[in-house]
Amino acid sequence: MSKTKTDKLDDKADNKKGGAIRETVSTVLWAVGIALVLRTFLFQPFHIPSGSMQPGLIQGDYIITSKYSLGYGKYAATPLPFPVKSGRLFEREPKRGDVIVFKLDSGPNNIVKRLIGLPGDQIQMVRGVLYINGERVGIATEGEETRLDRYGNDDPVEVQIETLPGGDKNRIYDDLKNSPADNTSVFTVPAGHYFFLGDNRDHSGDSRLPAPAGVGYVAAGNLIGKAEFVLLSVQRDFSIKKPWTWYKINGKRFFKGID
Template identity: 55%
Template sequence: MAEKQRSEILETLSTVMWAIGIALVLRTFLFQPFHIPSGSMLPGLMKGDYIITSKYSVGYGRFAAAPIPFPVKEGRFLERGPKRGDVVVFRPEGISDNYIKRLIGLPGDEVQMIDGKVYINGVAVEQTAEPATPFRYFDTSNIERNINVHKNVETQANGKSYVVFDSVSNNRLDNTPVIRVPEGHYFMLGDNRDGSNDSRVKVRNGGAGLVPSTNIIGKAEIVLLSVDNDFALFKPWTWFNMRGNRFFKRIK
């Protein structure tokens, strides 16, 4: 009887270990989920979104298997450079948190903000303005706010289009010097341009800085689901507080 119990325990442990191993492989080489904690990527991504990123679409850098170090010190294994306009998850240099922003500047580009518009190599990125509309959101302090925002449809030269927010006139980040993107780095912007500390802000000042290629984790593909601000994992009565229009929503 004892031998049978021992055999069953070993079989169960083996099954669990196999399951963990398969999950780690999938997470490292194929897909990884992330949670959106802020409104820096409004309107496309909202606080409370749970997203899925693909790893194989951009290759594997040193944080591909975090917290386990991936054996890459520079560059990326099987690198497939992300494209301008892609939404990517990454870690700023020297920071342990994951960020999500939109890739705007490629290695060798010169990027500048002038009056809230993006210029790449001296050429303005095409924008189509829409009228100001009210928008309700929760800020980083979980305070509900209502703001009037201008929505601008931004279109890159490669045809990639997405919507960005402009909520504050003459914001401190609406005008920047020319920033040259060095080789092996990328320039990132949040879609909520007045509420994002991104590559316009150096890491030591609380921003993302210029992001090394090896620090990119994955490309954001879909919103799996989205929860309201009062959702709490350990409060079962809040489990149905989800946004019904955001299940399996493709990230543009």
């Protein structure tokens, strides 16, 4: 039985609809694939959940990291597995003073801190001042400013300028005088590992303490990426699903570089 003109028109419409669906699915799959490749090999965003890296990074910042700058370790494609058991593919050595995102084997969260100690370095804190390989780093008081504590309250804090070997200058917070974290034993960084500190020195669980209170020495293979810039920053009550909270985006921090 031959098809009528109406049947042929219906078939053409069905074919056109099916082609549109296939094209849409293909476009979505390509977009997902490209996003996955970018996220795995080039750039990845991370959220800053605490104030341990104040004043440079604050709670609510969304930062962009570059992965190619360090090479690709086992957490390069988190949460997907990456076929690296130790070390990093196309490994590039990080530089002292870099702000780096990494992940511990013992926890689910990504962590961001400043790289202070390279393999073989000896690190110590004495009366709140950092010593690297027995040498006191440069330290100067810049003044006082107000930071937000974990409860959102104002907290007056002393700002210091710390100069690392090589000349990198970083603004750090000295909030508590003679805190337990201000005086440590000497840490000798093992081969294939790094030593990290938070810039908010008295409120940071870092390499001065073992996990879970801190991070201990961090293996090279656990590094994810170097923090490059702040994409945007939001206050704690912000939600993309609640348009009435969109005014809580901090416009002063758009595309802010990370020193």
